[in-house]
Amino acid sequence: MDEWLDEWLARKAEDLEESTVYSYTTTLARLRGILGHIRLQDLAEDDVEEWMKWALREGRVRGGKAGTGLGVASVEMSLARLEEALGRAVARRLVEVNVAREVKVPRNHRKAERRAKTVIPPWNLQEVRAFVDAVMDDRLYAAFLRSLMGLRPAEICVMRWADVDLGGATLTVHRTRTLMGNKVVV
Structure with a gap:
């Protein structure tokens, strides 16, 4: 699997942004x-299910705390990349079936994560004024x-004065800055 994931990612990287390749590598x-x-x-599908x-x-x-569970979104992202890589392996006839295709995070995990998530209300006008x-x-x-x-x-980190139109009271976002490990990509 390691060899195939390396090969698949190397080919896939030709069509991806550097920050996306980093994300795929981490995933x-x-x-x-x-x-x-x-x-x-x-x-086997059982291997993917057990993972x-x-x-x-x-x-x-x-x-976070090492040894605790990953969030549903992180697990789903990894499963999606695995499914994509195995789909390519099927297309190249390296395997007959994509064993990750039917492996899905159970709905009860998604619901439990949503219930456990703390909802933080936005600031009211008084709180905004106090902050300002x-x-x-x-x-x-x-x-x-x-x-x-x-x-x-x-978006704020790469903003320039040219992005602000004081007369029209508009602000335009042209670029963003992404942190990949210890490297910044603009």
Whole structure:
């Protein structure tokens, strides 16, 4: 599996942005520890199913508390990349069937994650005013105001004065900044 995932990703990378390749690499790394040693032709749906259960139960190796379960979105992302890679293996006749095609995160995991998620209400007008007053003398005041407008940090970091039309009161986002490991990509 490791060899096939390397080969598949190398070919796929030709059509992807650098940040997307990084994301795919990280996503596939979650699979490699448990499935990477299995021969591509010997991989079974049960293996993928067992990986999914493990990942939901204790698959976290970095960020948060190691040994706790990954979030549903992370597991689904890894399954989607695996399904895509195995789909290509089927097309190249390396395997007869895509064993990841029918493996899905059970609905009860999605529902439990949604129930456990804390809903944080947005600030009211008083809280916004208090925040603006508190940061008024900060050198990042303009960036803080932009964050209140709904801009993402990656958009604020690369914004230039040319992106702001003071006369028309508009702000245009042309670029973003992405952090990949320790490297910044604009």
